[in-house]
Amino acid sequence: MLLMQILLNGILLGGLYGLMALGMGLVWGVLNIVNLAHGAFIMMGGYAVYFLYTSAGIDPFAALPIAMLAMFLFGFAVQYGILNFIVRSALLNTLLITFGFDVVLTYVAQLLFSADLRTINPPYAGSNFGVLGLTVPVVRLGVFGVALGLALGLWLLLRMTRLGRAIRATAQNLIAARLYGVDPRLLYAVTFGLGAALAGAAGGLFGLVSQISPYVGATLTAKSFVIAIIGGLQNPLGAILGGIFIGIAEATSALYLSPTLVDVISFGLLVVILVTRPASSFRAA
Amino acid sequence: MNRLLTTSLALALAAATTPAFAQSDTITLGAAVQLSGANANTGRYYRDAYQFTIDKINEKGGIQVGGKTYKFALKLYDSQSNEDLGMRQYVQLITQDKVSFLLGPFSSGDAMKDTSMAEKYEMVMVQGGGAAREIFTRNYKFIFGTLPPADNYFASTIDMIQKLEPKAKTVALVAADDSFDVSVAKGTREILKKTSLELVADQQYRENNADFSSILTLVKSKSPDVILWSGHPQEGINFVRQQKSLDVNAKILTSMTVGVPTADFRTALGADANYVYGMTPWLPNPQLKDKWFGDAAQFAKAYQDKFGYAPDYHAASAAADVETFAYALPAAGSLDQAKVRDAIAKVDFQSLYSHVKFDEVGQVSIPQTVIQIQNGKVVDVYTDKVLNKPIYPVPPWNKR
Numbered sequence: 001m002l003l004m005q006i007l008l009n010g011i012l013l014g015g016l017y018g019l020m021a022l023g024m025g026l027v028w029g030v031l032n033i034v035n036l037a038h039g040a041f042i043m044m045g046g047y048a049v050y051f052l053y054t055s056a057g058i059d060p061f062a063a064l065p066i067a068m069l070a071m072f073l074f075g076f077a078v079q080y081g082i083l084n085f086i087v088r089s090a091l092l093n094t095l096l097i098t099f100g101f102d103v104v105l106t107y108v109a110q111l112l113f114s115a116d117l118r119t120i121n122p123p124y125a126g127s128n129f130g131v132l133g134l135t136v137p138v139v140r141l142g143v144f145g146v147a148l149g150l151a152l153g154l155w156l157l158l159r160m161t162r163l164g165r166a167i168r169a170t171a172q173n174l175i176a177a178r179l180y181g182v183d184p185r186l187l188y189a190v191t192f193g194l195g196a197a198l199a200g201a202a203g204g205l206f207g208l209v210s211q212i213s214p215y216v217g218a219t220l221t222a223k224s225f226v227i228a229i230i231g232g233l234q235n236p237l238g239a240i241l242g243g244i245f246i247g248i249a250e251a252t253s254a255l256y257l258s259p260t261l262v263d264v265i266s267f268g269l270l271v272v273i274l275v276t277r278p279a280s281s282f283r284a285a
Numbered sequence: 286m287n288r289l290l291t292t293s294l295a296l297a298l299a300a301a302t303t304p305a306f307a308q309s310d311t312i313t314l315g316a317a318v319q320l321s322g323a324n325a326n327t328g329r330y331y332r333d334a335y336q337f338t339i340d341k342i343n344e345k346g347g348i349q350v351g352g353k354t355y356k357f358a359l360k361l362y363d364s365q366s367n368e369d370l371g372m373r374q375y376v377q378l379i380t381q382d383k384v385s386f387l388l389g390p391f392s393s394g395d396a397m398k399d400t401s402m403a404e405k406y407e408m409v410m411v412q413g414g415g416a417a418r419e420i421f422t423r424n425y426k427f428i429f430g431t432l433p434p435a436d437n438y439f440a441s442t443i444d445m446i447q448k449l450e451p452k453a454k455t456v457a458l459v460a461a462d463d464s465f466d467v468s469v470a471k472g473t474r475e476i477l478k479k480t481s482l483e484l485v486a487d488q489q490y491r492e493n494n495a496d497f498s499s500i501l502t503l504v505k506s507k508s509p510d511v512i513l514w515s516g517h518p519q520e521g522i523n524f525v526r527q528q529k530s531l532d533v534n535a536k537i538l539t540s541m542t543v544g545v546p547t548a549d550f551r552t553a554l555g556a557d558a559n560y561v562y563g564m565t566p567w568l569p570n571p572q573l574k575d576k577w578f579g580d581a582a583q584f585a586k587a588y589q590d591k592f593g594y595a596p597d598y599h600a601a602s603a604a605a606d607v608e609t610f611a612y613a614l615p616a617a618g619s620l621d622q623a624k625v626r627d628a629i630a631k632v633d634f635q636s637l638y639s640h641v642k643f644d645e646v647g648q649v650s651i652p653q654t655v656i657q658i659q660n661g662k663v664v665d666v667y668t669d670k671v672l673n674k675p676i677y678p679v680p681p682w683n684k685r
Contacts, residue, residue: 001506002506005502009498010499013498115325209526210523211519211526250499
């Protein structure tokens with residue numbers, strides 16, 4: 001029973017982890033940019049939902065689309081106005097500039113919001129129900145559902161729509177895609193915007209189960225990075241699976257090995273996967 | 286153009302000479318504090334309280350050392366919640382900036398490292414941010430601390446749960462793996478051994494971990510009477526939220542070493558903060574008289590007015606650190622490190638924080654007052670006797 005509950009905890013948490021990695025994996029796969037500011041985007045989404053809830057009284061789940069739209073526009077602007085200039089340059093350049101973004105966003109957030117810890121705490125935040133002797137936290141279940149829904153949505157978008165096909169085509173073969181009339185600059189901006197929107201959603205949900213401060217970004221970037229690699233960059237549902245995998249690994253290792261090893265486990269898994277998997281599978285969405 | 290040049294030259298000259306003048310009569314205290322990063326919300330207490338106390342002492346005429354009047358100045362670095370950076374900044378304070386004496390950082394982990402630098406360069410440090418007993422048991426000569434020993438934090442709480450009805454029988458202990466919390470856990474186990482209380486779960490967690498669901502699930506399966514938790518404030522908020530969402534109840538109470546007295550804890554948790562037990566070595570009590578601030582209540586009010594948030598014991602402890610120098614330096618009659626060190630070892634004064642007197646290893650001994658959040662307010666409930674009526678046992682989540 002104890003193990004079942006712990007597995008459930010891990011799976012529910014893993015869904016959120018997967019959503020965090022989803023946006024990072026998308027951008028990475030299509031643009032070949034490892035966005036080190038991804039965690040900062042998550043943080044921004046968290047603040048957006050926090051203020052929509054506390055100031056405007058909008059339910060956090062209902063506020064998610066608004067935060068996502070805002071983050072999409074932000075991401076679009078960042079890519080179109082700045083990152084497009086370096087998108088085909090060496091990986092180190094994109095790492096540097098996104099790291100710079102991360103630093104700037106973090107400190108701007110501290111200036112604007114101070115280092116206070118904030119939680120998105122609607123009345124139902126702590127409620128739960130029992131099934132077969134297991135305790136299911138309502139919010140975490142909702143978070144899991146939204147994460148799964150967004151991953152499915154992204155999968156459908158990439159498979160079924162013209163936009164999705166254009167994104168995949170660009171990722172697979174830039175020159176061929178251009179010959180068929182795809183404008184990569186615009187497409188990159190849309191993709192980066194999508195990544196930011198997904199980060200925004202993850203941020204709102206993160207605030208519901210945990211807390212937001214200007215400094216949550218760095219750890220979340222690292223986590224997203226690991227999961228994006230484990231889940232692979234080809235398939236959005238892979239990210240969710242990767243998230244669940246890490247969620248379960250963390251939940252069980254905390255109890256059955258040593259809690260101090262939690263980080264060792266996730267990064268250890270990463271090393272194992274990097275060694276055993278062919279590098280070519282990382283590219284292409 | 287010419288006039289502009291002369292004016293700016295004159296200004297530059299003035300700027301160059303003034304500090305030199307001031308320097309001869311200034312005692313500069315140096316510190317590297319977390320102004321950004323994960324610990325920024327606690328680090329700010331130290332920044333603000335150091336400056337606030339220094340300004341107050343200067344405003345009241347400074348201090349007399351060896352027949353000469355001195356004012357205090359503060360040289361502060363932002364250690365960005367990075368222990369190694371903080372350590373380098375302390376070396377810089379000592380060797381480059383040549384400050385007179387050192388004040389401490391926040392947290393035992395930082396203090397463990399930074400005190401080693403102070404000791405190495407034989408510069409006195411009075412620090413109010415590191416409570417781990419291990420900081421003081423290394424035979425260092427130049428280090429003093431104004432937080433009570435971490436291993437004793439739960440002593441008053443454990444005393445209380447054995448005296449109040451219903452008496453507790455089983456305890457679950459959850460503590461992080463950093464030096465402060467390891468020290469707390471170690472001390473708590475020792476205290477529990479001397480009682481009839483049974484430790485049914487003893488779990489360590491990774492520092493800065495956001496997720497307690499596994500540990501809480503295990504704790505729930507043991508259904509303990511009392512949950513004792515130790516970690517950082519930000520983790521404590523997660524712990525309480527996840528306790529609620531996984532419906533984990535201690536039959537009698539949950540108590541936390543840190544976080545509970547802070548304003549952040551109450552604003553972030555809202556109604557869920559209610560009933561949580563905690564502890565503090567300090568409350569803004571008007572009976573705590575102070576030479577510069579009048580008393581602790583006046584200090585708290587002036588602090589709140591100036592900085593826009595309420596001080597907790599971190600701020601009071603930081604203020605006491607500055608005051609320790611203000612008492613010890615006149616007594617030493619010199620700025621010589623060894624003489625000042627000896628004078629600090631002998632200080633014995635009443636302050637807004639507490640009665641300050643260091644034990645043989647350089648740490649103060651102040652009892653922890655057990656507190657509880659009742660109706661969104663911090664209420665002191667127990668020291669060695671009941672102060673205000675505690676809500677005991679605490680109602681389970683579904684009855685609130």
